[in-house]
Amino acid sequence: MTMQIAHSGPLISSDARARAREALTRDNLRTEPKAVRIAIITIAITFLTVFVVLPLVVVFTHAFSKGIAAYLAALAEPEALAAIKLTLLVAAISVGLNLVFGLVAAWAIAKFDFPGKTFLITLIDLPFSVSPVISGLVFVLLFGAQGYFGGWLRDHDIQILFAVPGIALATTFVTFPFVARALIPLMQEQGTQEEEAAISLGASGLQTFFRVTLPNIKWGVLYGVLLCNARAMGEFGAVSVVSGHIRGETNTMPLLVEILYNEYQFIAAFAIASLLAMLALITLIAKTVLERHLDEGEDASDH
Amino acid sequence: MTIEVRNLVKTFGSFKALDGVDLKVESGELVALLGPSGSGKTTLLRIVAGLDWPDSGEVLINGEDALAQGARERHVGFVFQHYALFRHMTVFENVAFGLRVQPRAVRKDEAAIRARVKELLDLVQLDWLADRYPSQLSGGQRQRIALARALAIEPRILLLDEPFGALDAKVRKELRKWLRSLHHEINVTSIFVTHDQEEALEVANRVVVMDKGRIEQIGSPGDVYESPASAFVHGFIGESIELPVQVEGGVIKLGDRPLRLAADGLAPGASKLFVRRHDMLVGPPGSGAFEGAVQHVRNFGPVQRAEVALSGGETIEIDTPRDKELHAGDSIGLEPRRYRIFAGT
Numbered sequence: 001m002t003m004q005i006a007h008s009g010p011l012i013s014s015d016a017r018a019r020a021r022e023a024l025t026r027d028n029l030r031t032e033p034k035a036v037r038i039a040i041i042t043i044a045i046t047f048l049t050v051f052v053v054l055p056l057v058v059v060f061t062h063a064f065s066k067g068i069a070a071y072l073a074a075l076a077e078p079e080a081l082a083a084i085k086l087t088l089l090v091a092a093i094s095v096g097l098n099l100v101f102g103l104v105a106a107w108a109i110a111k112f113d114f115p116g117k118t119f120l121i122t123l124i125d126l127p128f129s130v131s132p133v134i135s136g137l138v139f140v141l142l143f144g145a146q147g148y149f150g151g152w153l154r155d156h157d158i159q160i161l162f163a164v165p166g167i168a169l170a171t172t173f174v175t176f177p178f179v180a181r182a183l184i185p186l187m188q189e190q191g192t193q194e195e196e197a198a199i200s201l202g203a204s205g206l207q208t209f210f211r212v213t214l215p216n217i218k219w220g221v222l223y224g225v226l227l228c229n230a231r232a233m234g235e236f237g238a239v240s241v242v243s244g245h246i247r248g249e250t251n252t253m254p255l256l257v258e259i260l261y262n263e264y265q266f267i268a269a270f271a272i273a274s275l276l277a278m279l280a281l282i283t284l285i286a287k288t289v290l291e292r293h294l295d296e297g298e299d300a301s302d303h
Numbered sequence: 304m305t306i307e308v309r310n311l312v313k314t315f316g317s318f319k320a321l322d323g324v325d326l327k328v329e330s331g332e333l334v335a336l337l338g339p340s341g342s343g344k345t346t347l348l349r350i351v352a353g354l355d356w357p358d359s360g361e362v363l364i365n366g367e368d369a370l371a372q373g374a375r376e377r378h379v380g381f382v383f384q385h386y387a388l389f390r391h392m393t394v395f396e397n398v399a400f401g402l403r404v405q406p407r408a409v410r411k412d413e414a415a416i417r418a419r420v421k422e423l424l425d426l427v428q429l430d431w432l433a434d435r436y437p438s439q440l441s442g443g444q445r446q447r448i449a450l451a452r453a454l455a456i457e458p459r460i461l462l463l464d465e466p467f468g469a470l471d472a473k474v475r476k477e478l479r480k481w482l483r484s485l486h487h488e489i490n491v492t493s494i495f496v497t498h499d500q501e502e503a504l505e506v507a508n509r510v511v512v513m514d515k516g517r518i519e520q521i522g523s524p525g526d527v528y529e530s531p532a533s534a535f536v537h538g539f540i541g542e543s544i545e546l547p548v549q550v551e552g553g554v555i556k557l558g559d560r561p562l563r564l565a566a567d568g569l570a571p572g573a574s575k576l577f578v579r580r581h582d583m584l585v586g587p588p589g590s591g592a593f594e595g596a597v598q599h600v601r602n603f604g605p606v607q608r609a610e611v612a613l614s615g616g617e618t619i620e621i622d623t624p625r626d627k628e629l630h631a632g633d634s635i636g637l638e639p640r641r642y643r644i645f646a647g648t
Contacts, residue, residue: 193387196354199374200381201401201456211404215391 059277062270074268075275082248083256083272089164090239090252091232094172098228099221102179107213109180110187111195121184127176136170136241162244167252170238175228182224186217186294219293226290230283234276304365304459304492305330306351311360313346313516320346321357322516328494328509333486335507336496339539343516344496348462351494352381364459380458380491384465386445388437394448395433398423401456423451426485443474447481454489463495467502475499479506500540504528512536534645537577544583544619546576548644555644557615563592564642574646581606582640583621585629591638595619597629611637 031037064071074080108114109121127135141147143160153160160166194216198208214221236254243250251259253272260269306328313321320343328334336344349355351362353374362369369377388397398420402411411419424430427447437445446466453461466482467475483506486493497503503510504524512519512527512535520532531537538545549556550569555576556562588594595611598618602608606622609629613619621637623629 193383193385194389196374197381197383197387197389197452198400198404200352200354200377200379201404201452202375202378203400203404204375207404211400212389215389 056277056281059270059273062266063274065270066267070267071271071274074265074271077268079248079251080256080268080272083251083253084275086164086167086249086251087233087253090168090171091229093168094175094232095225095229097168097172098176098179099225101176102183102224102228103221105180106183106187109184110190111192124177124180124184127174132174132235132237133241135173136238139166139170139173139238139242161242162246162250164250166242167239167250170242171232171235174235174238175231178228178231179221179224182220182227183217186220190216219290223287223290223294226283226286230279233279305363306460306492306494307361307363307366308347308351309361309363311347311350311357311362313343313350313355313357319516321350321360324360324513324516324518326511326518326521328492330492331490333483333493333495333506333508335503335510336494336513337498337500337503337510337540338513338519339498341515342513344498344513345464347513348464348494348496351460352379352462353377354381378456378459380453380456380461382446382449382453382461382463382466384468386437386442386449386469388445388449388452390437392436393433394424394429394435394437394440395420397437397448398452398455400452419455423455426454426488427451441474442470443478446470446478450485454491458491461491461493463493465496465498467499468497475502482506504540512539514539531577531643534575534577534647537643537645542580542622544578544580544621546578546613546615546617546619548574548576550574550644550646557593557613557617560615562615564639569644570646572646574644576642576644578639578642580608580620580622582642583619583623584638584640585621585623585627586636586638588634588636590636593637593639595635595637597631597633597635599631600629611635613637 032040075084105120105124109117140161142149143153143166144150145154160169194212195208198212203211233252234254235252236258239252240255243252243255245251245255245259247259253276257269257272257276260266260272306326308324308326311321311324312319322343324343324347326347336347338344346355350357351364351369353369353372353376356370364377364379389400392400399416402416402419405411420433421430424433427450429444429447429451432440432444432448437448440448450463450466463482467478470478479502482495495506504527507524509521510524510527511521514535520527520536522530522532527536528541531540537543546557548562550566550571552571553566554561555564555566555569555574557576583593584591594614596614597609598612599610600607602625605625607625607629608620608622610618610620629635
């Protein structure tokens with residue numbers, strides 16, 4: 001009995017040591033050496049800090065460099081208020097339009113087969129692949145005084161360029177892909193079976209849309225609207241071309257930031273910039289939440 | 304309610320999904336459409352439901368032209384292979400859907416809807432799942448809910464597209480029995496699509512065997528198994544031995560070796576000989592139509608399965624009772640108890 005205990009003691013411990021050694025080598029085989037891991041992580045974090053976190057911090061420090069009172073005063077300027085109002089209005093119009101267009105385009109692509117479908121999918125991405133400045137110029141060519149519709153518009157006293165309609169149009173064009181791109185893969189993956197089931201159960205087209213299709217894609221819609229809104233409020237290039245930079249009238253927030261900065265009104269420039277930065281942060285958080293919902297939806301349909 | 308289709312044709316591009324299909328289903332029948340994938344059975348079912356439209360032909364439900372109506376007006380219960388339950392609704396709301404979307408004039412009040420849903424959930428024995436979401440159910444439970452949902456609208460006919468196709472073998476077997484007894488209980492004219500012959504033979508009153516957009520045979524499960532009408536049906540249903548033979552001058556030849564089988568009434572030319580595996584009787588060499596050498600024997604279940612190399616050159620598998628044990632290397636004679644010969648290759 002004693003013999004056995006004396007025997008088994010060292011046996012177990014050598015066994016454990018062997019296992020530990022084995023685990024160690026396996027760990028080394030599976031991943032890179034520790035030094036490499038640390039180096040890679042450090043580079044990634046440094047890069048993010050310098051290029052993402054630092055600029056954000058700078059925006060807010062500059063905005064508040066003369067205290068909160070100066071910050072609030074800068075935002076309360078009539079010009080600033082007008083820019084904020086215009087930005088919200090333009091965002092509301094373009095998000096609204098793109099919500100409808102995006103839904104229709106995604107519906108057409110995901111649920112029907114028709115000639116030219118691939119072409120349409122490619123076309124939807126066009127606003128992403130074209131420089132925003134070109135997008136703005138297109139509208140100048142169409143609606144400007146020398147443009148295709150310029151004469152007709154002038155005769156009927158309709159102002160599109162250098163006014164809200166032009167800015168809204170340019171923004172809508174630039175942000176068109178967001179809703180459609182969020183919905184197409186989602187709707188394609190869901191297929192048409194639930195809609196077919198609804199119709200065979202006696203639902204009308206509208207009932208099917210509001211009771212079956214829309215609830216299934218609601219997180220995708222919100223996701224698209226969120227990104228669309230962020231871009232609509234932040235758009236600079238296209239809007240800059242069509243806006244005409246009329247102070248207090250056609251300056252959106254991004255345009256005003258540039259103007260104020262060029263006029264050495266740093267506090268005011270960074271105060272408005274801080275609003276845009278906050279919008280970005282809120283968008284990021286909302287995006288994370290929505291992505292979680294979208295993943296859950298996918299999991300549910302997997303089973 | 305009867306269902307009748309006449310000369311139905313449907314093509315997808317250059318692919319002929321249905322190539323002139325005629326079928327009549329009598330009131331209260333439970334009919335199986337059986338065939339390999341691509342045989343057109345699901346297309347036929349979808350056309351009857353109004354989810355697809357034929358290029359030509361007629362569909363009559365209870366004698367009325369169904370093609371004049373959309374899926375919504377046909378009042379047809381449809382059960383999908385992948386359930387197609389509304390993922391964002393509870394089980395209760397899924398079943399209630401068909402009642403809630405009815406026009407206001409005929410819609411039941413909330414209490415009546417609740418009572419009806421409860422009744423249906425009881426019928427499929429899943430009333431305890433009313434508050435769950437489809438993602439929380441097993442496949443078999445989902446399919447039963449899908450069936451309850453389809454029955455909620457009191458459909459004139461019930462169509463099931465591979466209803467058990469996505470389930471595992473054990474659940475399938477249970478649901479088969481359950482579907483048959485449910486049909487017995489509610490007695491609604493039903494068609495179900497399957498590629499599983501066992502399912503078709505076990506559940507249906509009548510089996511419609513389809514291949515390449517055409518109906519090969521319509522008959523009772525016994526008929527299609529015992530007297531297949533074509534080479535395709537014989538090969539598709541039940542386990543068959545299939546041998547290419549030549550009919551020449553009143554003699555049936557396998558390779559260049561004449562078989563001791565009567566060739567009365569057979570057209571000369573290349574043909575196919577079909578024998579069920581268990582219809583090959585084993586005897587001593589020289590005792591039957593075929594001669595062969597046992598290559599390999601596997602024992603399982605009530606039979607032994609032997610691989611036999613025939614002296615005509617083909618190798619076949621036969622099932623024989625285990626009381627006469629075979630061994631690899633044995634020379635044997637084989638006599639088909641029953642066989643059928645179909646002209647063509």
